[in-house]
Amino acid sequence: MxxxxxxxxxxxxxxxxxxxxxxxxxxxxxxxxxxxxxxxxxxICTSGAFAESVYYISSYGDGLVKLDGSQAVLLDKPSGSHFLSISSYPGNKLLVSNYASSMPDLYYYDYDGNLLQSIEVGKHYVKDAAFASNGNIYMAGFAGGYTNGQPNGGLMMYDGSTLTIPAFTASQLYATAVTSSNLIYVADYSYRNLFSYNISTGSIVTLRSSMSWSIGWMDLGANDTLYFNGPNRQVVQRLNGTSYYNWFSMSGVDILSLDYNDVDGYYYLLAKSLSDSTFDIFQLIDVNGYGQLVSAAPVVEDIQGLTHGSTFAGDWDMKIIDVPASVSIPEPSxxxxxxxxxxxxxxxxxxx
Structure with missing residues (x-):
């Protein structure tokens, strides 16, 4: 029951x-x-999904341009200037280095290409420049020797008012890369050396000496990994401690510049075709320590408006900026x- x-x-x-x-x-x-x-x-709110990825390119002969689709739109090219590097600067600005004498060495632009400021720090033929977390700008000066007792070239530091040369005085430097941990990679052109310089301690470590080629450009990827041009223009090298290896190679092109976009995690490669001299941008991803094309087709194909013919390492730079919509679009879309x-x-x- x-x-x-x-x-x-x-x-x-x-x-x-x-x-x-x-x-x-x-x-x-x-x-x-x-x-x-x-x-x-x-x-969407925090990742800037409503931002626009904008490609900026500088070159020895073309000045500073911004891509509108596959069209290179000239933003600025002061008479006599040779813009060689682009880097981001706090406050939604671009920092551009000028490899020329008797005119400003550094140019500051907003994302629309409006000139905000130009500074002549000492007529040192600046090959590369980057902003460090300590608030200073570090530059690779190429011209060696001295002028009126003041050293030319070397690793130059500009704090907004004063120029000093904390290391590599009178050396012919081609490229620098400033990490988030205040370590600077420095490439010496004449003796083909690769160094690291600690901003905090001033210590210098020789990573490679008497290399078989000169490093003309550098770029930092994920986790501040260093990438640079190889002995020929079809190869990108990756630094591994004090050694390096072929991270990516591509036949039939001259690789002009590499940029890492930390927003989407991809690498972007600017290349010039050896067969028809067209300019393209390819998208790469790192797979187990090696670069691989995401697609054989470029993400930007046959860029129009680039006329500078040289493919010399260091004559080009590319920077991808994820520009907030509020910066580039005055009225809310x-x-x-x-x-x-x-x-x-x-x-x-x-x-x-």
Whole structure:
């Protein structure tokens, strides 16, 4: 009899069990959907998904250009200038180095190419320049020797008012790369050496000496890994401690520059075809320590408007900037308004 009572009791409450389970599943599903929507909104809001990836290119003969699709749009080319490097600078600015005498060495531009400031730090033929986390600009000066007792070339530091040369005085330097840990890689042209220089301690480590070729350009990838041009223009080298190896090679082109986009995690390679002299940009990804093309087709094909013919290592630079929509678009677009709305949703639910 007890067993029978238990049976009828279970049958009576069984619909309640089912209803409870159903409601729990509905509630959990709603929670999952809410978390999913919030996660997507947060990703869009914080990752700059509404930003525009803009390609900037500088070269010895073409000045500073910005790509509009496959068209190179000239932003600036002061008379007599030779722009060799582009780097990002705090405050949504571009820092461009000028390899020329009797005119400014550094130029600051906004993302639309408007000249904000130009500075002559000493007529030192600046090959490369980059901003460090200590607030200073470090430059690779090429001209060796002295002028009126002041050393030319070397690793130059500019703090906004004063130029000093903390290391490699009077050396002919071709390239520098400043890491997030205040370590600077330095390439010497004349003796074909590769050094690291510690900003904090001033210590210098010789990584490679008397190499068989000169390093003309450098770029930092993920985790501040150093990449640079190889002995021929079809190879990109990767530094591994004090040794290096062929990270990527591509036949039929001259590799002019490499840039790592830390937003999407891809590498972008500017190359000039040996067969028809066209300029293309290819997208690469690092797989187990080696570069691989994401697609055989370039992401930007047959760039128009680049006329500088030299493929000398160091004559070109490319920088990809993820420009916020608010910087390049004065009036709020529908996508920007959607992004703002999603950000508001995120803030509302986070405050609960």
């Amino acid at each position: 007890r067993l029978l009572n238990t049976f009828f009791f279970d049958m009576a409450v069984f619909p309640v069990y089912i209803y409870s389970i159903k409601q729990s599943l509905i509630q959990e599903g709603a929670n999952i959907m809410k978390r999913l929507i919030l996660s997507i909104a947060l990703l 529908s996508m920007a308004l959607l992004g703002a709305a999603l950000c508001a949703v995120v803030r509302r639910f986070r405050s609960r």
